[in-house]
Amino acid sequence: MNTHPYLRAYMAGTAVPTMMLLVVLTAFLIARYTFHIPIPIERAIIFPMALVPNIFGVWNMFYLWLRPRPHLPIGLHGAILPFILAPIGFALATCSGFLAATSGGLVWFHEVVIPYAFLAAGFAFALIAYYLVWKYLVSFFNEVLGIG
Amino acid sequence: MTKREINKQEMDKKKQERLADLLKHSLTPMNRELDRDLWPKMLQRLDQGARNRNWFAVLFSPSAMSSVPWFDWALLAALIIGICLFPRSIPVWLYQF
Numbered sequence: 001m002n003t004h005p006y007l008r009a010y011m012a013g014t015a016v017p018t019m020m021l022l023v024v025l026t027a028f029l030i031a032r033y034t035f036h037i038p039i040p041i042e043r044a045i046i047f048p049m050a051l052v053p054n055i056f057g058v059w060n061m062f063y064l065w066l067r068p069r070p071h072l073p074i075g076l077h078g079a080i081l082p083f084i085l086a087p088i089g090f091a092l093a094t095c096s097g098f099l100a101a102t103s104g105g106l107v108w109f110h111e112v113v114i115p116y117a118f119l120a121a122g123f124a125f126a127l128i129a130y131y132l133v134w135k136y137l138v139s140f141f142n143e144v145l146g147i148g
Numbered sequence: 149m150t151k152r153e154i155n156k157q158e159m160d161k162k163k164q165e166r167l168a169d170l171l172k173h174s175l176t177p178m179n180r181e182l183d184r185d186l187w188p189k190m191l192q193r194l195d196q197g198a199r200n201r202n203w204f205a206v207l208f209s210p211s212a213m214s215s216v217p218w219f220d221w222a223l224l225a226a227l228i229i230g231i232c233l234f235p236r237s238i239p240v241w242l243y244q245f
Contacts, residue, residue, distance in 0.1 A: 020242075023242070024242040024243075027238065027239065027242050028239065028242065031238075031239050037239065039239060044243060047243060048242070048243060048244075052244075082244070085244065086244065089243065089244055093243070108239065108240050108243075109239060112236050112237065112239060112240060114237065114240065118234075121230070122237065122240070125226075125227055125230045125241075126241075126244060128223045128226065128227050129227055129241075131223070132220065132223060132224060132227070135220070136207075136216075136220075137207075140207055
Protein backbone atom coordinates (compact mmCIF):
# COMPACT_ATOMS: atom_id res chain seq x y z
CA MET A 1 0.00 0.00 0.00
CA ASN A 2 2.28 2.74 -1.21
CA THR A 3 -0.31 4.79 -3.03
CA HIS A 4 -2.00 7.97 -1.83
CA PRO A 5 -0.33 8.18 1.59
CA TYR A 6 -1.69 11.69 2.22
CA LEU A 7 -5.24 10.58 1.49
CA ARG A 8 -4.78 7.72 3.97
CA ALA A 9 -3.33 10.12 6.53
CA TYR A 10 -6.36 12.37 6.10
CA MET A 11 -8.71 9.42 6.57
CA ALA A 12 -6.84 8.21 9.66
CA GLY A 13 -6.97 11.72 11.11
CA THR A 14 -10.68 12.21 10.55
CA ALA A 15 -11.63 8.79 12.00
CA VAL A 16 -11.52 9.74 15.69
CA PRO A 17 -13.48 13.05 15.60
CA THR A 18 -16.00 11.47 13.23
CA MET A 19 -16.65 8.71 15.75
CA MET A 20 -16.73 11.27 18.55
CA LEU A 21 -19.34 13.25 16.62
CA LEU A 22 -21.99 10.67 17.50
CA VAL A 23 -21.09 11.02 21.18
CA VAL A 24 -21.10 14.82 20.91
CA LEU A 25 -24.48 14.93 19.21
CA THR A 26 -26.00 12.48 21.70
CA ALA A 27 -24.61 14.44 24.64
CA PHE A 28 -25.91 17.74 23.20
CA LEU A 29 -29.35 16.22 22.74
CA ILE A 30 -29.38 14.81 26.28
CA ALA A 31 -28.12 18.12 27.69
CA ARG A 32 -30.80 20.05 25.84
CA TYR A 33 -33.83 17.81 26.23
CA THR A 34 -33.08 16.09 29.55
CA PHE A 35 -31.14 18.68 31.52
CA HIS A 36 -32.73 21.68 29.76
CA ILE A 37 -29.39 23.38 29.01
CA PRO A 38 -30.29 25.72 26.13
CA ILE A 39 -27.72 24.43 23.63
CA PRO A 40 -28.49 25.65 20.09
CA ILE A 41 -27.61 22.28 18.56
CA GLU A 42 -27.93 23.39 14.94
CA ARG A 43 -25.31 26.12 15.49
CA ALA A 44 -23.17 24.36 18.11
CA ILE A 45 -22.70 21.28 15.96
CA ILE A 46 -21.06 23.20 13.08
CA PHE A 47 -17.63 23.30 14.70
CA PRO A 48 -17.38 19.64 15.84
CA MET A 49 -19.04 18.38 12.67
CA ALA A 50 -17.49 20.44 9.88
CA LEU A 51 -14.23 21.85 11.14
CA VAL A 52 -12.72 19.54 13.74
CA PRO A 53 -12.60 16.33 11.61
CA ASN A 54 -11.15 18.22 8.65
CA ILE A 55 -8.53 19.93 10.77
CA PHE A 56 -7.60 16.59 12.35
CA GLY A 57 -7.20 15.11 8.86
CA VAL A 58 -5.07 17.99 7.61
CA TRP A 59 -2.99 17.93 10.82
CA ASN A 60 -2.31 14.23 10.31
CA MET A 61 -1.31 14.90 6.69
CA PHE A 62 1.07 17.54 8.04
CA TYR A 63 2.47 14.94 10.46
CA LEU A 64 3.07 12.55 7.56
CA TRP A 65 4.79 15.33 5.61
CA LEU A 66 7.02 16.04 8.63
CA ARG A 67 7.99 12.39 9.10
CA PRO A 68 11.18 12.43 6.96
CA ARG A 69 12.13 15.75 8.61
CA PRO A 70 12.87 16.53 12.26
CA HIS A 71 9.52 16.21 14.03
CA LEU A 72 7.82 15.82 17.39
CA PRO A 73 6.33 12.51 18.55
CA ILE A 74 2.72 12.11 17.40
CA GLY A 75 1.29 12.75 20.89
CA LEU A 76 2.99 16.12 21.19
CA HIS A 77 2.17 16.92 17.57
CA GLY A 78 -1.51 16.40 18.43
CA ALA A 79 -1.18 18.41 21.64
CA ILE A 80 -0.32 21.48 19.54
CA LEU A 81 -3.70 21.29 17.83
CA PRO A 82 -5.72 22.93 20.67
CA PHE A 83 -3.63 26.07 20.15
CA ILE A 84 -5.15 26.26 16.66
CA LEU A 85 -8.60 24.83 17.34
CA ALA A 86 -9.42 26.74 20.53
CA PRO A 87 -9.25 30.26 18.97
CA ILE A 88 -11.28 29.11 15.95
CA GLY A 89 -13.83 27.42 18.22
CA PHE A 90 -14.12 30.44 20.49
CA ALA A 91 -14.49 32.78 17.52
CA LEU A 92 -17.14 30.62 15.90
CA ALA A 93 -19.02 30.19 19.20
CA THR A 94 -18.99 33.95 19.81
CA CYS A 95 -20.21 34.67 16.29
CA SER A 96 -22.92 32.02 16.65
CA GLY A 97 -24.15 33.63 19.85
CA PHE A 98 -23.71 30.86 22.39
CA LEU A 99 -20.49 32.11 23.97
CA ALA A 100 -20.24 35.42 25.75
CA ALA A 101 -17.33 36.96 27.61
CA THR A 102 -18.59 38.58 30.81
CA SER A 103 -16.85 40.03 33.84
CA GLY A 104 -17.45 36.77 35.74
CA GLY A 105 -16.00 34.54 33.05
CA LEU A 106 -16.99 32.89 29.80
CA VAL A 107 -20.67 31.97 29.55
CA TRP A 108 -21.31 28.97 27.29
CA PHE A 109 -24.80 28.22 26.03
CA HIS A 110 -26.21 31.02 28.26
CA GLU A 111 -25.88 28.57 31.18
CA VAL A 112 -22.37 27.24 31.82
CA VAL A 113 -20.12 29.86 33.41
CA ILE A 114 -16.40 29.17 33.30
CA PRO A 115 -14.44 31.63 35.46
CA TYR A 116 -11.30 32.99 33.84
CA ALA A 117 -9.22 31.37 36.58
CA PHE A 118 -10.33 27.95 35.36
CA LEU A 119 -9.61 28.65 31.70
CA ALA A 120 -5.92 27.78 31.99
CA ALA A 121 -6.76 24.52 33.80
CA GLY A 122 -9.39 23.72 31.18
CA PHE A 123 -6.91 24.38 28.40
CA ALA A 124 -4.34 22.14 30.12
CA PHE A 125 -6.93 19.38 30.25
CA ALA A 126 -7.60 19.89 26.55
CA LEU A 127 -3.88 19.46 25.86
CA ILE A 128 -3.86 16.21 27.85
CA ALA A 129 -6.92 14.92 26.02
CA TYR A 130 -5.46 15.73 22.61
CA TYR A 131 -2.08 14.26 23.57
CA LEU A 132 -3.69 10.95 24.57
CA VAL A 133 -6.04 10.85 21.58
CA TRP A 134 -3.23 11.43 19.11
CA LYS A 135 -0.73 9.17 20.80
CA TYR A 136 -3.05 6.20 21.01
CA LEU A 137 -6.03 6.56 18.70
CA VAL A 138 -4.79 8.53 15.69
CA SER A 139 -1.49 6.66 15.81
CA PHE A 140 -3.43 3.38 15.85
CA PHE A 141 -5.47 4.38 12.79
CA ASN A 142 -2.25 5.45 11.06
CA GLU A 143 -0.89 1.96 11.61
CA VAL A 144 -4.11 0.35 10.41
CA LEU A 145 -3.92 2.38 7.19
CA GLY A 146 -0.27 1.51 6.69
CA ILE A 147 1.30 4.87 7.43
CA GLY A 148 2.26 4.21 11.06
CA MET B 149 42.81 -68.74 8.30
CA THR B 150 40.83 -71.41 6.51
CA LYS B 151 39.11 -70.89 3.18
CA ARG B 152 35.74 -71.13 4.83
CA GLU B 153 36.58 -68.33 7.26
CA ILE B 154 37.84 -66.14 4.42
CA ASN B 155 34.59 -66.72 2.50
CA LYS B 156 32.52 -65.82 5.54
CA GLN B 157 34.50 -62.62 6.09
CA GLU B 158 33.99 -61.66 2.47
CA MET B 159 30.27 -62.38 2.69
CA ASP B 160 29.98 -60.19 5.83
CA LYS B 161 31.87 -57.43 4.09
CA LYS B 162 29.52 -57.63 1.10
CA LYS B 163 26.48 -57.63 3.39
CA GLN B 164 27.75 -54.55 5.21
CA GLU B 165 28.41 -52.76 1.95
CA ARG B 166 24.92 -53.62 0.70
CA LEU B 167 23.37 -52.45 3.96
CA ALA B 168 25.31 -49.18 3.79
CA ASP B 169 24.19 -48.75 0.20
CA LEU B 170 20.53 -49.35 1.12
CA LEU B 171 20.77 -46.89 4.00
CA LYS B 172 22.33 -44.26 1.76
CA HIS B 173 19.50 -44.59 -0.75
CA SER B 174 16.69 -44.67 1.81
CA LEU B 175 17.77 -41.48 3.63
CA THR B 176 17.47 -38.13 1.86
CA PRO B 177 20.66 -36.08 1.86
CA MET B 178 20.75 -33.59 4.74
CA ASN B 179 21.20 -29.89 3.84
CA ARG B 180 23.31 -27.97 6.22
CA GLU B 181 21.59 -24.70 5.14
CA LEU B 182 17.86 -24.22 4.59
CA ASP B 183 17.07 -23.86 0.91
CA ARG B 184 14.58 -20.98 1.58
CA ASP B 185 14.15 -17.96 3.84
CA LEU B 186 11.48 -18.63 6.45
CA TRP B 187 11.19 -15.02 7.69
CA PRO B 188 8.82 -13.71 4.95
CA LYS B 189 6.52 -16.67 5.62
CA MET B 190 6.63 -15.89 9.34
CA LEU B 191 5.78 -12.23 8.66
CA GLN B 192 2.92 -13.30 6.40
CA ARG B 193 1.51 -15.50 9.16
CA LEU B 194 1.80 -12.72 11.73
CA ASP B 195 0.12 -10.30 9.36
CA GLN B 196 -2.66 -12.77 8.64
CA GLY B 197 -3.21 -13.23 12.37
CA ALA B 198 -3.45 -9.48 12.89
CA ARG B 199 -5.87 -9.12 9.98
CA ASN B 200 -8.15 -11.79 11.34
CA ARG B 201 -8.48 -9.94 14.66
CA ASN B 202 -11.03 -7.21 15.17
CA TRP B 203 -9.36 -3.74 15.23
CA PHE B 204 -11.24 -2.86 18.41
CA ALA B 205 -9.89 -6.00 20.08
CA VAL B 206 -6.37 -5.11 18.93
CA LEU B 207 -6.67 -1.55 20.26
CA PHE B 208 -7.84 -2.67 23.70
CA SER B 209 -5.89 -5.93 23.89
CA PRO B 210 -4.06 -6.72 27.16
CA SER B 211 -0.70 -6.42 25.37
CA ALA B 212 -1.60 -2.95 24.07
CA MET B 213 -2.81 -1.91 27.52
CA SER B 214 0.30 -3.17 29.26
CA SER B 215 2.51 -1.14 26.91
CA VAL B 216 0.93 2.15 28.07
CA PRO B 217 3.41 4.00 30.33
CA TRP B 218 2.34 4.93 33.87
CA PHE B 219 2.35 8.70 33.22
CA ASP B 220 -0.20 8.29 30.45
CA TRP B 221 -2.46 6.43 32.89
CA ALA B 222 -1.87 9.30 35.35
CA LEU B 223 -2.85 11.85 32.67
CA LEU B 224 -5.99 9.88 31.86
CA ALA B 225 -6.85 9.69 35.56
CA ALA B 226 -6.34 13.46 35.91
CA LEU B 227 -8.61 14.02 32.93
CA ILE B 228 -11.38 11.82 34.35
CA ILE B 229 -11.09 13.45 37.79
CA GLY B 230 -11.26 16.89 36.17
CA ILE B 231 -14.44 15.97 34.29
CA CYS B 232 -15.97 14.48 37.46
CA LEU B 233 -15.16 17.63 39.46
CA PHE B 234 -16.63 19.95 36.81
CA PRO B 235 -19.40 17.99 35.08
CA ARG B 236 -20.97 21.17 33.74
CA SER B 237 -17.90 21.68 31.58
CA ILE B 238 -18.69 18.50 29.61
CA PRO B 239 -20.65 20.34 26.84
CA VAL B 240 -17.69 22.70 26.39
CA TRP B 241 -15.34 19.72 26.11
CA LEU B 242 -17.56 18.05 23.61
CA TYR B 243 -17.82 21.27 21.61
CA GLN B 244 -14.03 21.29 21.27
CA PHE B 245 -14.03 17.76 19.87
